[in-house]
Amino acid sequence: MAFEDFASFIAMGGHGLYVWTSYAVAALVVIFNLVGPWREKRRIQASISRQMRRETAAPKTKPVQRSAPMKPAHGESV
Amino acid sequence: MTTSSATTHSTITQSHSVSSGQAFMTLLRRDMLLAIRNKGDWVNPLFFYLLIVMLFPLAITPQKDSLIEMAGGAIWIAALLSVLLSMDSLFRSDFEDGSLEQLLLAPHPLSLMVISKLLAHWLLTGLLLTLFSPLLALLLHLPFEAGKALFAGLLVGTPILSILGAIGVALTVGLRRGGVLLSLLVMPLYIPILIFGSGAVLAALDGLSWAGHIYWLGSLLMLALTLGPFAIAGALRISLE
């Protein structure tokens, strides 16, 4: 252990402000990278299940879906 | 414009009756003629260049010593910005009137045609900026040796600016709001040229040999000349899809 007590750990030998600012920025970047995809995932999941519910509620659209080619087009139609 | 579309059409119908070398020269002549007729294309960047250099003494200081120190950097920044400003005219009008599409369909290597267009563009912007640099060096009290370094650097460096700029233009030519985006894409790539170019002037001011800087610019030019046209051709194909 490089520090004698908790207070000296926080103080970092007078450099506490710089060290903890850096670590706070790092924590922000880590959180940004985790929360961003997580919210995106919820949004996409919601949109897909909404789409599927709409299709089961209105079965008229189903034949249209079936008449599409066996291998559905990717990407660009989105 | 008439010469080029006639050439490209005839090459398609008569299949390979025009050699790639002839097509290169025709395209070069056509682009030069068009640019000379449309004076704004080459006169405006030149005045822009002079204007920016004029801003430096006004904004910072007219003192001789400080002016000498920043002259190389100021002239290089001005050259960089005015090349960037002039890049938009490289493909824009050809894109709008459809002759760019003809160029893509022509049976000649697109990268060769791109070099021809670049050469025409450079002769009327980069070379012109280089030729006017002694005048600016005089205005900023640059000594003769440093002026030589500036001239040599611009002569070798401005073609690289044109090539790198053309990659950006080729990527953004199909977009409505290309202008600011173009500078955002291209500016970071310009940094090494700026460093070597203004570094040569500073080395000359310090009485050191500045040839090394110019050699570096020369090797960067070779690299840009070998890889650039392919990147530009690829980007044009994507933009015109």
Add this chain to the structure above:
Amino acid sequence: MNWTFFHKLGSPKWFYEISGRWLPWLVISSAILMTVGLVWGLLFAPPDYLQGNSYRIIFIHVPSAFLAQATYVMMAVAGAVALIWRMKLADWALKCGAPIGASFTVMALVTGAVWGKPTWGTWWVWDARLTAMLILLFLYIGIIALRDAFPSQQTASKACAILALVGVVNIPIIKFSVEWWNTLHQPATLKLTEKPAMAPEMLIPLLICMAGFYLFFLTVFFLRLRNEILHREQRTRWVRALFS
């Protein structure tokens, strides 16, 4: 050489399944490594004889700087694969890498600047590494801005692939020229991370942190890529089967 792995990589469905299996392990191992490395670095590594305790920023600065550059190279490789083999997944990898790489670049810049204050006495020094990092940030911003500017996703990803390749050719040139410029103008007396030889008590936690951050990158990269796959493949049967 067995190429089936490469061809399978082209299948979004296969990647979605395999990454789903890997993800828990990635999360656990990156969390463990980052915790161990950072606690070791903050609490147990000895203070630096020159910089005191401020050097402890190294444990986040160096991994983020490494990742910022590695991500760009990864994006360029993905761009090349996308252009040559027209692999959808590589396109999406290029897209998903950009925000992660840009965020790590920002992290490297900010931690570097904050570290500079106790070391050099100013928040910003035109140090070669920091300047090159700043230019890298602009390269990332360029790619993100270019993608946003295109109305069509397919054109955008091809244009971004070309830009990433042009950028990756330029990165060594930029780094070299900036270093040269730096030595000519102001020979830096004290470099942040360069030392004759780092003591093992400091080097080992640093290496653990770097491994942890690389795994963290893989984790969040997979998360983004899986989202992109779900979004792009939402009309396919296998995605619908996941939701029914």
